[in-house]
Amino acid sequence: MTVKELVEKMNLTVFCGEDNLDKEITGCYVSDLLSDVMGSTKSGMAWITLQTHKNVAAIGSLKELACIILVKGFKPDDDTLQHAIEEEIPMLGTADQTFETAGKVYMNICK
Amino acid sequence: MITEYHVNGGDFTNAGSVSSTVKKMMRQLGVDSTVVKRTVVALYEAEVNIVAHAYRGVVTVDLQPDKIYIKLADEGPGIADIPQAMQEGYSTASVAVREMGFGAGMGLPNIKANSDILNVNSVVGKGTTVEITNNF
Numbered sequence: 001m002t003v004k005e006l007v008e009k010m011n012l013t014v015f016c017g018e019d020n021l022d023k024e025i026t027g028c029y030v031s032d033l034l035s036d037v038m039g040s041t042k043s044g045m046a047w048i049t050l051q052t053h054k055n056v057a058a059i060g061s062l063k064e065l066a067c068i069i070l071v072k073g074f075k076p077d078d079d080t081l082q083h084a085i086e087e088e089i090p091m092l093g094t095a096d097q098t099f100e101t102a103g104k105v106y107m108n109i110c111k
Numbered sequence: 112m113i114t115e116y117h118v119n120g121g122d123f124t125n126a127g128s129v130s131s132t133v134k135k136m137m138r139q140l141g142v143d144s145t146v147v148k149r150t151v152v153a154l155y156e157a158e159v160n161i162v163a164h165a166y167r168g169v170v171t172v173d174l175q176p177d178k179i180y181i182k183l184a185d186e187g188p189g190i191a192d193i194p195q196a197m198q199e200g201y202s203t204a205s206v207a208v209r210e211m212g213f214g215a216g217m218g219l220p221n222i223k224a225n226s227d228i229l230n231v232n233s234v235v236g237k238g239t240t241v242e243i244t245n246n247f
Contacts, residue, residue, distance in 0.1 A: 034159075035217035038152050039224070051212045055159075058127035062134060062151050079124060 001025050001109050003067045003090050006046070009108050010094065010101075012069065015076055017090025023066040028105045030098060034059060041065060046109075048101050054079045061087035069105070071098045112136075116170040118161045120187065123211065126162045129170050130155040133181075136174060142247055150179055150245045153225040156218040157183045157241050163208045164188065165238065181243045189235040197223065197231075 004021035007014060014021070026044030031037050032051050041047060043064035049056060050071050057080045060068045067090040070076065076084065076091050084091045094101050114136075116129045130151050137147045154170075161168035165187025173180040190196045196203075197219050204214025223229050228244040 032212050033215045033217065034212040035156060035215055035221055038155055039217060039221040043148070049212075053211055054124055055126055055211065055213075058131065059155075062127060062130055062155055063148075 003046075003092075006067075006105065006108055007092060010104050013093035015070075015091040015093055016081055016085045017067065017088060020088045020090050021067075023090070025066045025109050028102070028109065030102045038063065046105060048098060048105065050074055050098065052077050052080060054083050056080055057083035057087060057089055057091070060084065060089040060091075065089065067092055069094060069101060071096060071101050112174045114172050114174075116172070118158060118168045118170060118183075118185075120162060120164070120166040120168075120185075123162055126159050127155055129158050129172075133172055133174075133179075136172075137179065140174065142179075146179075146245055146247055149225040150181075150243070153222045153229075153243050153245070154181055156221045157181070157243065159213060160218055160239075160241070161185045161187070163204055163213055168238075176247075178244060178246045183241045183243075184238065185240075186238045189237055190231070190233040190239055191235050193231050193233060 003023050025046050028046045029041045030048045041063045044066050046067050047065050048069045052074050070093045073095045134151045165185035168185030171182045199220045200216040202214045202216035208214045226243045230242040233239040
């Protein structure tokens with residue numbers, strides 16, 4: 001499933017990366033510990049988190065993630081958004097909590 | 112090719128910028144993607160360690176045809192017990208750093224797992240030097 005298809009299925013907010021929504025999602029990782037994400041994600045994954053600071057975009061870029069999904073209505077900080085735009089990483093958002101978000105992503109990309 | 116970068120303690124806004132630059136350099140030289148990915152994880156964690164724990168540091172990157180050697184030398188409090196610091200879950204990070212999602216005690220284990228050769232030397236009250244070598 002592409003990021004664009006997931007955005008449509010889950011009605012996600014697109015904060016940035018509109019031109020990079022055709023990336024294929026290869027899996028998903030849920031964590032708010034950045035070293036855990038650095039050590040455990042693989043390129044092409046979606047990442048669900050409540051962290052909003054600039055390092056989130058840096059990790060998304062370094063690990064070549066397909067997209068970052070912020071939960072609970074959180075929005076990326078201004079410098080996070082700027083960095084994500086420069087690195088062409090789609091940053092998405094949902095009002096759902098982490099559990100519901102992970103469940104919906106799972107149902108969409110694993111079923 | 113040797114390049115040098117300066118990293119400031121507490122400057123989380125720019126944490127990861129050296130990793131990003133080195134990643135692009137390795138890609139341009141056509142280094143195998145698996146090695147690039149491992150190096151990026153190790154370097155990012157080491158870079159964040161300077162930002163989170165030290166006052167300032169210098170990162171020296173020696174990119175050779177068959178390997179990359181990275182030395183991160185910081186001025187900071189140093190590490191009293193290196194084997195303890197290498198244990199997963201052990202951290203001395205501040206509350207503020209932990210709230211950002213760092214300081215879970217996974218940094219040094221991540222560096223070790225993603226380096227072919229890792230050397231950590233430290234003098235308490237002076238600073239720490241981390242050397243990472245990855246072969247292509």
